[in-house]
Amino acid sequence: MMTRVAGAALVLIAEDEAEIADILEAYLQRDGFRTAWARDGREALQLQQAIKPDLVLLDVQMPHLDGWEVLSSLRQRGATPVIMLTALDSDVDKISALRVGADDYVVKPFNPTEVIARVRAVLRRSQPGASALAQAVLRAGALELDRLSHSAWLHLGAQRLALPLTATEFRLLQVLAGAPTRVFSRAELIEACLPEGDAQERTIDSHLSKLRKKIEQLGLDGMPTSVRGVGYCLQRP
Structure with a gap:
């Protein structure tokens, strides 16, 4: 079942x-959102493909396909923002969710108003703001980012290879590409990309590790670069 309010963001639960x-x-x-409800993992994937929600609130423990399997399939399809809902409350579980590709993580039992705040925060990070409209395409070395379509590519030789990213990964890459040789501290990256959450420094490490692996899989090593004891930069001068 899906509610319809013209112009409102659509959240798949x-x-x-x-x-x-x-x-x-x-x-x-x-709070003004449209909603759709999937009762199990299989239905969640079917609905996501059919209605193209702006964000998915994804429970971990579901029939047919669990949340991890659904998230993995969603990441193969694209960068739809995903917030995991789970009763598992440990740093290991939280980091695992982020590594698989979640944009945020809420532990049950939760305060519904906190969930709404997280939804709004993730949607803000996943959508280009007015300042981004002035320069839609950002290029840094082999990297090309389109802020309007939230798409990324690598230029390797004559090839232009699509780089599938989560909303948070795109935001991190956009910050780093804005000053490619500058070293950003973890605290700066948290402030720029995860300001409303309770993110810790190792959360940034997890996101950037996954981002680096995606870039390496396309054939480019060492981007982003870790600077020991300081933070990260897109590329060393």
Whole structure:
């Protein structure tokens, strides 16, 4: 089932517990969002493909396909922002979610107003703001970023290779590419890319490690670069 409000962002709730889904739908709709509800992992993937939501709230423990399997499939399809909902409350679980490609992580039981705040924060990070409109395309070395379409490519020889990124990975790459040889501290990257969350420094490490692996898989090594004891830069001068 899906609510329709013209112009409002659409949030897909993938949650097998009807009571929790009802609460999330009520708060989201009250805050002006459209909502759709998937009762299991298989339905979540079907709905995501059919309705193209702006964000997915994804429970970890669901029938048919669990949240990890759904997230993996979503990341193969593109960079739809995903916030994981789970009863697992440990740093290991949180880092695992981020490594698989989640943009944020909320532990049950949660305050619904906090979830709404996280939804708004992730959507803000995943959408280009007014300042980005002035320079839609950003280039740094082999890297090309389109801020309007939220797309990224690598230019390697005569090839232009698409780089699939999560919303948070795109935001990090955009910050680093804005000053390619500058070294950003982890605190600066958290402030620029994850300001509303409770992110810790190792969260940034996890995002950038996954980003580097994606770039390496396309054939370019050493981007972004870790500067021991300081932080990260896109490339060394």
